[in-house]
Amino acid sequence: MSNPDDSRQPCALCVVPAERIWCQNEHALAFWDAYPLTEGHTLVIPQRHLASVFDAEPAELAALWRLVAEVRAGLLERFAPDGFTLGINDGVAAGQAIFHGHVHVIPRRRGDVPDPRGGIRWLIPERARYWTEPSSDPC
Numbered sequence: 001m002s003n004p005d006d007s008r009q010p011c012a013l014c015v016v017p018a019e020r021i022w023c024q025n026e027h028a029l030a031f032w033d034a035y036p037l038t039e040g041h042t043l044v045i046p047q048r049h050l051a052s053v054f055d056a057e058p059a060e061l062a063a064l065w066r067l068v069a070e071v072r073a074g075l076l077e078r079f080a081p082d083g084f085t086l087g088i089n090d091g092v093a094a095g096q097a098i099f100h101g102h103v104h105v106i107p108r109r110r111g112d113v114p115d116p117r118g119g120i121r122w123l124i125p126e127r128a129r130y131w132t133e134p135s136s137d138p139c
Helices: 058-079 119-123
Strands: 021-024 028-032 042-046 083-087 103-108
Touching: 021 058, 028 058, 042 058, 058 083, 058 103, 083 119
Parallel strands: none
Antiparallel strands: 021 028, 028 042, 042 103, 083 103
């Protein structure tokens, strides 16, 4: 997957300053987000330039998700959040703006938004409040 509009732009995630990197393994690295949504907001990326995390080889993908788990544990210890939001914007239609696959690990706290129910469903606000709509689920 590639972004046709950014083919000549250098990849911002391939040149992360060393002082922002706080965790890494053989195929992935984690660093503080430059525009954090919350304290501790971290990006986890494959070390090899890939437009999508889903372009990774199996060993790279396994290392990426292992690092996501390590980052979560580290953020729990350092910031003691009440929960986490994990996010991947995969492709232009999903809002991907930097075409080096990455996972957002965002610490969350009770009260950081008035009502966190629905989570990432708020990307499409008219569909977010699913618990108020009649269910077609037979269970």
